[in-house]
Amino acid sequence: MQNFNNWLSRLDRRQLRIMRNGIQITLGLILLVAGYRFYLFVRHFDTLGMTPFQPRPPIVEAFLPIGALVSFKLWLTTGIYDPIHPAALSIFITVLLTAFLFRKGFCSWICPIGTISEGIHRLGALIVPQWRLPRFLAYPLLSLKYLVLLVFVKLILIDMPVMALVGFMGSSYNKISDAKMLDFFLDLSPLSVKVLVILFVLSLFIKNFWCRFLCPYGALLSIVSLISPVKIRRNTDLCIDCGKCDKACSYDIKLSDKPAVVSPECTGCLDCVAACPREGSLEVLLASRKKLNPWMFGGMVVGFFLVAIGVAKLTGHWETVLTLEDYARLLPLRRMTGHP
Numbered sequence: 001m002q003n004f005n006n007w008l009s010r011l012d013r014r015q016l017r018i019m020r021n022g023i024q025i026t027l028g029l030i031l032l033v034a035g036y037r038f039y040l041f042v043r044h045f046d047t048l049g050m051t052p053f054q055p056r057p058p059i060v061e062a063f064l065p066i067g068a069l070v071s072f073k074l075w076l077t078t079g080i081y082d083p084i085h086p087a088a089l090s091i092f093i094t095v096l097l098t099a100f101l102f103r104k105g106f107c108s109w110i111c112p113i114g115t116i117s118e119g120i121h122r123l124g125a126l127i128v129p130q131w132r133l134p135r136f137l138a139y140p141l142l143s144l145k146y147l148v149l150l151v152f153v154k155l156i157l158i159d160m161p162v163m164a165l166v167g168f169m170g171s172s173y174n175k176i177s178d179a180k181m182l183d184f185f186l187d188l189s190p191l192s193v194k195v196l197v198i199l200f201v202l203s204l205f206i207k208n209f210w211c212r213f214l215c216p217y218g219a220l221l222s223i224v225s226l227i228s229p230v231k232i233r234r235n236t237d238l239c240i241d242c243g244k245c246d247k248a249c250s251y252d253i254k255l256s257d258k259p260a261v262v263s264p265e266c267t268g269c270l271d272c273v274a275a276c277p278r279e280g281s282l283e284v285l286l287a288s289r290k291k292l293n294p295w296m297f298g299g300m301v302v303g304f305f306l307v308a309i310g311v312a313k314l315t316g317h318w319e320t321v322l323t324l325e326d327y328a329r330l331l332p333l334r335r336m337t338g339h340p
Helices: 002-010 013-046 058-063 065-078 086-102 105-109 112-127 135-158 162-169 177-186 190-205 209-213 216-225 244-248 271-275 294-314 324-337
Strands: 230-234 282-286 290-292
Touching: 013 058, 013 105, 013 112, 013 177, 013 271, 013 294, 013 324, 058 065, 058 086, 058 177, 065 086, 065 135, 065 162, 086 105, 086 216, 086 294, 105 112, 105 216, 105 294, 112 190, 112 209, 135 209, 135 216, 177 324, 190 209, 244 271, 271 282, 290 294
Parallel strands: none
Antiparallel strands: 230 282, 282 290
């Protein structure tokens, strides 16, 4: 173990972003392949078996956060673990636990939307001037994602009774909600295209616009991360007040005049640590005492997520109970009527 720690200490923390981006891209490609496999799965039934069959990859349920919120409440109130989209609930619980243990590490190390948002910002930095929003404008915009989250919390966690939860879970619509999501991306409405173009343009000029100001999932993780035992601390004795950490932060958190990062917007990306020119000036702390090597922190975020998914598979909380016969009945019907 000591040899492993010595090896970690010799790694250049300035390469952290390269490792993080490499992980993001790798996981993004895995999801892209899964999405294509799911497309082939759905198309097999849409063509009534005329195209080759491809097994359904449960990981696509990661794109069903609203359904996962419904099943999460059902699980908390009745103990029933969603048998229709168990992977969606398993991923949702895993993401919440990741936020508790590692702040919003999911957003900066794993989330495919976060990867796309960061990529657009990198592109924008090369071709257009970057806008750093003043606080009087940024703070009201930050509230937008919390307002969206509040709407979902009220509609689902507060107002939706148990019988309505059960009814939704067993509905034909919910059973193929993953296919409905696929249809949305394959056949974007003119309004959806306009919204995506606006978000793209804004993200070119403003760092991570969607993630910072509009993502309700990120708002939920921000709240959970407030009780995370992980913090980034600034060692005032070593800090040279160069301000490079402030410039590196994608969420415009001002670190240079604080003893520690306490903002719920911190995603644990560690770009600030990588940018700091003074070794030890910025440290990742566990429970305000134990120092975590930045490289180990990144590995723990991804490792925990993958292990949790593995546990879900081993415990039977991953594969749907729906049969191929169910899909053969429901999927073509949605094409003919517009809804199952």
